[in-house]
Amino acid sequence: MSILIEDLAHLETELTNFRHDLHMHPELGFKEKRTSFKIAEELKSSGIEVSTEVGKTGVVGVLKKGHGTKNIMLRADMDALPINEKSTHNYTSKNPGVMHACGHDGHTAMLLGAAKFLANNDCFSGTVYFVFQPNEEHGLGAKAMLEDGLLERFPAKEIYGIHNLPGAPLGEFSTRVGVICASETLFEITIEGRGGHSSMPHLGVDTILVGSELVTSIQTIVSRKLDPCSTVVVSVTEFISDGIRNVLPGKTVLKGDIRTHNSKDRSKVQKVLKQICNGVAKLHGVKIKISINNEFIETNNSRIPNENAIKAASGLGCKIISDSPPMSFSEDFAQFASKRPSCFLLMGNGLEGANSQPLHSSDYDFNDKALITGAGFWSRLVSNQLQS
Ligand SMILES: [Zn+2]
Ligand SMILES: [Zn+2]
Known part of the structure; x- marks a missing residue:
């Protein structure tokens, strides 16, 4: 039939x-x-x-x-x-x-x-x-x-x-x-610095500045670390800090999302993301924790x-x-x-x-x-x- x-x-x-x-x-x-x-x-x-x-x-x-x-x-x-x-x-x-x-x-x-x-x-x-x-x-x-x-x-x-x-x-x-269809991996980065008076930034460690540097560095993963033919997206989707009007934040959390079309790129992105976090942490003398969760393969x-x-x-x-x-x-x-x-x-x-x-x-x-x-x-x- x-x-x-x-x-x-x-x-x-x-x-x-x-x-x-x-x-x-x-x-x-x-x-x-x-x-x-x-x-x-x-x-x-x-x-x-x-x-x-x-x-x-x-x-x-x-x-x-x-x-x-x-x-x-x-x-x-x-x-x-x-x-x-x-x-x-x-x-x-x-x-x-x-x-x-x-x-x-x-x-x-x-x-x-x-x-x-x-x-x-x-x-x-x-x-x-x-x-x-x-x-x-x-x-x-x-x-x-x-x-x-x-x-x-x-x-x-x-x-x-x-x-x-x-x-x-x-x-x-x-x-x-x-x-x-692509994989989806979520990441969450927690930056712990030292909050303080916004008029005396030299006495603290401003985690907004560190977070901003991370956001920019993360954009180099696709543009500079992967094969140009790779179809990968890395997006920072949330930037949350505990700063207020005249207080520099001691803690900032970045969240984001990674899409890849093969497991090799998926591993590479995660490896470079961790390297960036370690490097930025050393540079600024802050603690940076990262958690990575693969939601979809x-x-x-x-x-x-x-x-x-x-x-x-x-x-x-x-x-x-x-x-x-x-x-x-x-x-x-x-x-x-x-x-x-x-x-x-x-x-x-x-x-x-x-x-x-x-x-x-x-x-x-x-x-x-x-x-x-x-x-x-x-x-x-x-x-x-x-x-x-
Ligand atoms: Zn749906
Ligand atoms: Zn659906």
Whole structure:
């Protein structure tokens, strides 16, 4: 059976309503109780075996058909963000300060659509694992599911994930072999000098001046310490001191964020950052402490799953860009991709209005027209891959 988007047209209203319901009831990472309950109910109503509380609030559905021994794992994320929604449509968030501003409501509805379609159509032979992961935004949900034995309990051979891409045409997929999303590493630097009277700076050690020197030196990491072809971003995002009007600060904290596309650059940035802190500390006679926390690793696509995804998207009649440049944002799917051959794709969310606003903005919205495209892609991929 060669699945086309039209074959899923009958699901469009149901998936749109489901997505709007999730949008009205957004939940933050590891608090997706209502969301996971709704997903589990929908899967069960299609006769799909369900496991809940996999990695705290995660849900896994298992659908077996025929005698095929192959399997595939499809993953959606389901958490929302701590953002006050500014949209004006009739399904805005009823949970003040929380919003589906990354389209995870849409990702969940798409995967549920595929589960419903595949449960009702004999188009494959084998096992499909539908994974609904919690807490993608903080990079904690995938790890929680893996630590809860996800791949031992559901022994997937290949894993696939999709994220919507605002500003790209509806129905256009893009992907690449190798790194597709960046790592994210957070750092926090604490400078301890000696506060004092602003009229007598020579009696203290002004940590604002030391902090300013650090900010400037940190900018030399990308410009002078890394290969010019590296795509690395190092940003100082917070500068906090305890100084007041006429008091020089004795303590300053700098916080920041590092994005890299490979582990070699990730290690190098951290090494140079520590060297800079040590050097500046000696120069000014202050104590500088640094803590570095890797929140997301790079997402790497494997060749064969990538070819399979390209085949499914083009078979569906969608445009697919197979050599997309890597993205500067990070994705928790990276954890799955580090364990099994995987492919992560981006799917156009449209060029206009709320569908084209950047992810995480308070007036962004997932495009309902993409729901059956996404569900169709998942279904076609399963049907292609699980033939006995
Ligand atoms: Zn996000
Ligand atoms: Zn997201």
